[in-house]
Amino acid sequence: MGRINIRDLNPTFVIFTSTQNWTVPAGVFKIKVLAIGGGGGGGGGYSATYVGGGGGSASVGYAEVIVQPGTQLSVFVGAGGSAGIGGSSPTGGGNGGGSQLQYQAIVAGLGGIGGGAASSTANGSVGSGGGTFPVNVGEYGQVAYAVSAYMLSGNAGSGQNGGQTPEFAPGFVGTSNVSGGFPGGTTSTSNVAFGQGGNGGGVNANGTPGIQGAVIIWWGD
Numbered sequence: 759m760g761r762i763n764i765r766d767l768n769p770t771f772v773i774f775t776s777t778q779n780w781t782v783p784a785g786v787f788k789i790k791v792l793a794i795g796g797g798g799g800g801g802g803g804y805s806a807t808y809v810g811g812g813g814g815s816a817s818v819g820y821a822e823v824i825v826q827p828g829t830q831l832s833v834f835v836g837a838g839g840s841a842g843i844g845g846s847s848p849t850g851g852g853n854g855g856g857s858q859l860q861y862q863a864i865v866a867g868l869g870g871i872g873g874g875a876a877s878s879t880a881n882g883s884v885g886s887g888g889g890t891f892p893v894n895v896g897e898y899g900q901v902a903y904a905v906s907a908y909m910l911s912g913n914a915g916s917g918q919n920g921g922q923t924p925e926f927a928p929g930f931v932g933t934s935n936v937s938g939g940f941p942g943g944t945t946s947t948s949n950v951a952f953g954q955g956g957n958g959g960g961v962n963a964n965g966t967p968g969i970q971g972a973v974i975i976w977w978g979d
Contacts, residue, residue, distance in 0.1 A: 771897030771976035774833045780975070782825045791865040792974040793819040793858055799839035799851025800920055800956035800965025801882035810842050810958030810965045811882035812853045812915025815923045817890055818953065819858075821865040821907040831861040831963035833975075838968030839872045842882075844959040849873035849887065852958055857971035866891075870912045870921060870955050870968060882958055887912025887921050898930070912953070920968065921954030 772780065781852035782789070798813030816836065825831070836855030843849045854869030866887065874883035890909040955964040 759949045769839045770978045771974065774835055774973040775863045775970065777834045777847040780831050780833055781907030782827050782829045782831065784827045786821060786827055786973070786977050787825060789819065789825055789975050789977045790822050791859050792967065793865045793867040794923065794971045795856045795867035795869040795955040796838040796854030796971040797890050797920060797953050797955040798834035798854050798872040798885040798959040798969030798975045799968045800874035801850045801875045802842035802844035802848035802965050803873065803959035803961050803963045804844070804848055804876035804878060805846040805962045807878070807961060808876035809960050810848060810876050811884040812868035812918055812920040813839055813854070813968045814885035814887040814914045815955045816854050816870045816953035816971055817868045817910060817912040818924055819865050819867045819909045820960035823861070825861065829861065832857060832975050834858050834860070835973055836867070836869050836970070836971035838970045839870065839956065841956055841967040842873065842875050842959060842965040844869050844963040844965070848959070850875045850882065851968070854888065854953070854968045855971065857973050859973055859975070862926060865907070867953065868912070870953070872968070873915050873920070873955070873958050873965060878886035880968045884915030884917065885921070885955060897910070915955050916928045918958040920957050920966070923951055923953040
């Protein structure tokens with residue numbers, strides 16, 4: 759499938775950055791969903807010599823789902839993993855939470871894994887990217903009533919740097935920053951890289967938290 763930029767299609771859309779319920783509008787029988795989990799937090803650096811590892815990015819899920827107007831859908835948005843604490847007893851970054859849409863279907867992006875803490879002898883290990891699960895179109899409990907479904911694994915951290923959110927062709931563009939593909943060209947989230955892993959802390963420094971996830975729903979394109 760060729761790359762599609764949602765904003766060029768001028769659909770109706772909603773971006774969820776917190777967990778809540780959403781009611782399918784009148785006249786809407788099919789929606790497209792993008793679920794991005796929360797990124798893993800960066801690990802803390804050791805007090806004298808070594809740095810923390812970068813957190814992994816979240817995975818990304820996409821599906822076109824058949825719905826009924828007036829039906830209430832449950833939207834869950836994953837938090838970014840907590841930042842690791844630096845110092846003489848540094849801690850690793852926390853894991854990111856998963857994001858998903860639930861309605862006779864689960865469209866999910868899984869959270870990235872937090873980066874490891876530095877030690878007195880080595881830099882912290884990097885966190886791995888959020889994983890995937892088998893996507894079986896039409897199977898209840900995964901993507902029932904889905905016309906199509908895709909999922910991409912998250913990217914691991916790279917040294918001290920957090921992993922970047924993977925590029926996803928059917929629906930949006932962007933690697934570490936998904937601003938180019940938000941439907942309608944919205945600017946309020948234009949510089950937020952949902953699902954990106956946090957950076958590891960420098961020597962004697964805290965890491966940074968992973969960036970939260972999001973669920974984007976659009977229709978009418």
